[in-house]
Amino acid sequence: MARHESSSAGLGARLERRIPSPEGRTARVRTRRSLAAAACALVLLFGTSCSDGSNGDAAHVNRVRVMTSEHHSSETTYAFELPETMPAGATRLSLVNDGAEPHHAQVFKLDDGKTVDDLTGALATGDPSALRALGSFQGGTAIVPPGATSRADAVLELDAGDYALLCFVEDAGGVPHLAHGMVRGFAVTGEDPNSAPEADADAELSDYHFSMPDAIAGDALVRIRNASTAEPHEMVVARLHDGAGSRQVLDALGRGEPIPAVEVGGMQAIGPGSDQYLQLDLQPGRYVVVCYVPAADGKPHYAHGMIDEVTIT
Ligand SMILES: [Cu+2]
Numbered sequence: 001m002a003r004h005e006s007s008s009a010g011l012g013a014r015l016e017r018r019i020p021s022p023e024g025r026t027a028r029v030r031t032r033r034s035l036a037a038a039a040c041a042l043v044l045l046f047g048t049s050c051s052d053g054s055n056g057d058a059a060h061v062n063r064v065r066v067m068t069s070e071h072h073s074s075e076t077t078y079a080f081e082l083p084e085t086m087p088a089g090a091t092r093l094s095l096v097n098d099g100a101e102p103h104h105a106q107v108f109k110l111d112d113g114k115t116v117d118d119l120t121g122a123l124a125t126g127d128p129s130a131l132r133a134l135g136s137f138q139g140g141t142a143i144v145p146p147g148a149t150s151r152a153d154a155v156l157e158l159d160a161g162d163y164a165l166l167c168f169v170e171d172a173g174g175v176p177h178l179a180h181g182m183v184r185g186f187a188v189t190g191e192d193p194n195s196a197p198e199a200d201a202d203a204e205l206s207d208y209h210f211s212m213p214d215a216i217a218g219d220a221l222v223r224i225r226n227a228s229t230a231e232p233h234e235m236v237v238a239r240l241h242d243g244a245g246s247r248q249v250l251d252a253l254g255r256g257e258p259i260p261a262v263e264v265g266g267m268q269a270i271g272p273g274s275d276q277y278l279q280l281d282l283q284p285g286r287y288v289v290v291c292y293v294p295a296a297d298g299k300p301h302y303a304h305g306m307i308d309e310v311t312i313t
Contacts, residue, residue, distance in 0.1 A: 060193055061155065062091040066141070068103035068167065070180070078180040080105065080165050088160050088192040092279055095141040095150040095265060103177065106166040106268040107140035107156060116164050116185040123166075123178055128294065139224075139276040142236040142266030143169065150265030152237040155197060155221070155277035158188045197277055199223035203289075205233035205270075208304035210289055215311040218282040224267050225275040233291050233301065235278070237266035240286045246307045249288050253302060261288050269293050282312045 067081035078099075097103050110119065114134045122130035141154040167182035200220040203212035206227045216222065226233045238261035240249075249259045266289065267278050291306035 060090060061197070062086055062089060064091055064093050065096055066093055066105045066165065067096050067098055068105065068144075068182070069098040070101055070177070072100065078167070078177045078182045080167070080182055080184040082165065082184065082186060084185075085187045085189055086158070088158055088188050088190045089194075090155055090197055090277075091158050092153050092155045093141045093150075094153050095144045097144045097146055097148055100146050101171065101177070102143050102145050102169055102263065103167050103182070104143040104169055104268055105140045105154075106168060107138040107154075107158075108135055108164045108166055109138050109159075110135040110162045110164065112161070115162070116183060119164050120183055123183070136271040136274075137232045137269040138163070138274075139234075139270045140165065140268035142234065142268050143263040144265055145263055148264075151281045151283075152265035152267075153279045153281070154265075154267050155279050157192070157196065157276065159192050160188050160190060162187055197221055199277060203235060203278075205235060205291065205306075207231055207233075208291070208295070208301045208306040210235065210291075210306065210308040212289075212308075212310060215313050216280070218280055218284055218312045220280050222278045222280065223275060224270065224278055226270045226272055228272045230272055231295070231301075232269040232271050232293050233306070234269040234293055235267045236263065236290045236292060237278075237282075238263045238288050238290070239283070240288050240309070245286075246288050246309050249290065250302065250307055253290075253300075259288075280312070284312050286310075287312055 064082060064086060068079070070078040093105060095103070095105050108119065108131070110116070111134060118134055119131070122134055138158070139154045139156050141150045142152070144150045163186050165184045165186065167177040169177050171177065171180070199222060201213055201216045201222045203210060203222055203224045204227050205224065207230065212222075224235055238259065241260040244260035249261055252259045264282060267276060270276050287310050289308050289310060291301035293301050295301055295304060
């Protein structure tokens with residue numbers, strides 16, 4: 001995960017590998033295409049492969065659609081649908097919630113020799129430290145309401161190995177969806193092309209605080225770094241209702257009521273000292289960012305102050 005710090009991708013490669021928004025905002029794409037053309041020449045000097053740019057500059061970002069659903073019947077089933085294998089490198093996870101409950105997609109990388117069955121066993125204990133003995137939290141796309149698609153997508157740099165996708169969201173009875181079947185293994189194969197994207201903005205997560213610009217462009221690629229030495233952190237993003245702020249969100253959470261905001265995705269937990277990216281595709285407005293990860297005292301991080309507001313322009 002410290003890969004980004006090595007900056008071994010040259011400037012040209014970095015320019016070429018920027019991640020466009022799904023709708024491809026015209027002016028920006030045009031600029032990026034010419035940058036990509038210039039980058040191509042540089043990349044050729046380094047002797048690595050270079051796309052012709054006909055698909056904008058998205059050639060090095062894998063796009064993965066994760067479908068989430070649950071089927072309510074006498075035997076309720078919950079499911080993730082995604083490819084069983086995907087190539088290594090920068091991977092954007094868009095989350096399509098086809099169910100009747102909110103869902104998220106937490107990515108967990110299994111250590112060598114560990115299996116999804118080991119993970120399922122550890123999850124059943126309910127002890128977070130049991131999980132950390134099996135692998136690490138790598139991010140993933142945060143909560144999306146029923147019938148919606150994420151507008152703040154995790155872009156993860158995935159190395160080859162075995163992974164699992166998990167949903168910790170609880171059903172009406174307080175049982176996490178993963179206990180109903182929302183644990184899904186997948187494999188990442190091949191060489192990581194070292195496609196570290198170039199971010200437009202930075203957000204730093206620490207114990208227990210968000211540090212980021214007051215305003216961020218709605219189509220920004222945000223680099224999210226967990227600066228903690230001990231705890232995983234996440235950044236769930238939700239659009240605030242008119243007149244609501246982080247104070248009202250915190251009050252609602254304290255009362256166990258729905259928050260006065262609409263979740264649009266965000267970044268699921270990443271481990272201490274690691275970083276990943278979030279691709280925004282958001283309407284301008286006021287948003288709240290929240291970390292729900294439980295602290296050692298059992299309280300969620302937001303109760304320790306890990307909640308903030310940001311203006312999307
Ligand atoms: Cu946190």
